[in-house]
Amino acid sequence: MDRTTEILHTRVNTSQAKSNVTPLYQCSSFLSDSDYFYTRKGNPNTTELEQVFQVLEGCRYARVVTTGMSAIYAALRLLKPGDHLIVDRLIYGCTYKLFKDFCQHYGIELDFIDVAGSALKQTMKSNTQMIFFETPTNPFLKSISISKVQQIARESQPSVRIVVDNTWATPFFQRPLELGADVCVYSATKFYSGHSDCMGGVLTTNHEDLAETIAQNRFYSGAILDPHSAWLIRRSMQTFSLRMEGHQAVLREMREFLEKQEEVAQIFYPEINSQLTGYGCILFFELTAEFEEKAERFMKSLRLFERGTSMASVVSAVAQPFSGSHLSLSCQEKAEMGIRPRLLRLCFGFEKPEDLKSDLKIAFRKLHE
Numbered sequence: 001m002d003r004t005t006e007i008l009h010t011r012v013n014t015s016q017a018k019s020n021v022t023p024l025y026q027c028s029s030f031l032s033d034s035d036y037f038y039t040r041k042g043n044p045n046t047t048e049l050e051q052v053f054q055v056l057e058g059c060r061y062a063r064v065v066t067t068g069m070s071a072i073y074a075a076l077r078l079l080k081p082g083d084h085l086i087v088d089r090l091i092y093g094c095t096y097k098l099f100k101d102f103c104q105h106y107g108i109e110l111d112f113i114d115v116a117g118s119a120l121k122q123t124m125k126s127n128t129q130m131i132f133f134e135t136p137t138n139p140f141l142k143s144i145s146i147s148k149v150q151q152i153a154r155e156s157q158p159s160v161r162i163v164v165d166n167t168w169a170t171p172f173f174q175r176p177l178e179l180g181a182d183v184c185v186y187s188a189t190k191f192y193s194g195h196s197d198c199m200g201g202v203l204t205t206n207h208e209d210l211a212e213t214i215a216q217n218r219f220y221s222g223a224i225l226d227p228h229s230a231w232l233i234r235r236s237m238q239t240f241s242l243r244m245e246g247h248q249a250v251l252r253e254m255r256e257f258l259e260k261q262e263e264v265a266q267i268f269y270p271e272i273n274s275q276l277t278g279y280g281c282i283l284f285f286e287l288t289a290e291f292e293e294k295a296e297r298f299m300k301s302l303r304l305f306e307r308g309t310s311m312a313s314v315v316s317a318v319a320q321p322f323s324g325s326h327l328s329l330s331c332q333e334k335a336e337m338g339i340r341p342r343l344l345r346l347c348f349g350f351e352k353p354e355d356l357k358s359d360l361k362i363a364f365r366k367l368h369e
């Protein structure tokens with residue numbers, strides 16, 4: 001046999017390799033007698049990661065996709081032209097944009113309201129098929145009662161689906177499916193990856209029909225998570241609970257510190273209750289009005305907080321929603337959400353809190369220069 005041919009067919013026998021963790025299956029397809037078929041449909045790495053999410057959430061189905069936005073898109077695909085979608089007004093900027101574009105394109109009626117208020121009952125229609133919200137919200141970390149939304153919505157429209165973006169709480173602190181949500185969506189790019197080194201998205205549900213539809217749509221649209229990212233996120237999930245407990249402890253300490261700073265007008269932090277049993281990493285605060293134009297100076301003075309879109313990672317980060325996560329919104333849309341230039345988001349990583357405090361103190365002092 002020619003060496004060229006032999007090289008093409010050389011394979012190590014792995015049947016006795018017995019690795020202690022599942023190796024990376026960096027392959028696009030499988031042999032005809034395999035349990036798998038084609039990576040666009042599923043792969044041992046994506047399957048194992050889905051099993052991890054099922055355990056974490058205590059649910060029947062999990063589907064991993066390329067990014068958090070891809071997960072939200074997959075949820076939107078459950079709607080059809082002529083349906084009505086209600087979305088909470090406080091929402092991640094790209095999600096807001098996606099909803100507007102998607103609904104316009106596919107002829108879906110769309111209302112942005114405060115779903116926690118009395119407007120929900122009044123906005124429900126006979127064709128309302130989905131209610132989508134984040135809790136806690138981005139920005140301002142407002143809590144929305146999942147069971148209350150579900151109850152009010154179902155009274156008007158029994159077939160309505162409740163979809164919760166649970167990215168910021170994670171199932172470690174909040175389990176929407178147990179409180180009446182039909183589907184949860186996640187950006188796995190955040191706490192699940194935890195190290196700002198790969199992207200991913202997840203949908204979870206207990207409904208077999210929805211899980212099947214999402215899997216079919218994922219197969220035909222090619223939105224499945226790639227094996228390498230699945231492997232990396234699965235690896236990160238081994239330290240997930242340790243990181244979430246750590247994030248909670250660091251946030252508690254840093255919040256107490258911020259409360260004492262005279263340059264801080266208000267801190268936004270979610271209510272801890274029977275729905276959200278804990279919380280970590282991310283908070284928002286507003287500088288006092290005199291520093292409205294100095295948020296950028298504050299951010300640039302920080303040395304231990306990365307500037308940019310990184311968040312929910314082992315390294316701390318600072319961002320200005322006005323020019324970052326909500327940049328794609330018009331000034332009027334931002335004003336309606338209450339997003340001012342002096343609103344800042346801090347994500348605390350695992351640097352020593354004393355070092356973070358020193359860094360912040362210097363930046364607060366520089367505001368006065």
Ligand SMILES: Cc1ncc(COP(=O)(O)O)c(C=O)c1O
Binds near residue numbers: 165186188190201
């Ligand atoms: C709450 C929330 N949902 C969804 C997304 C989108 O996730 P991804 O960036 O992985 O597409 C983000 C991104 O910041 C987010 O904060």
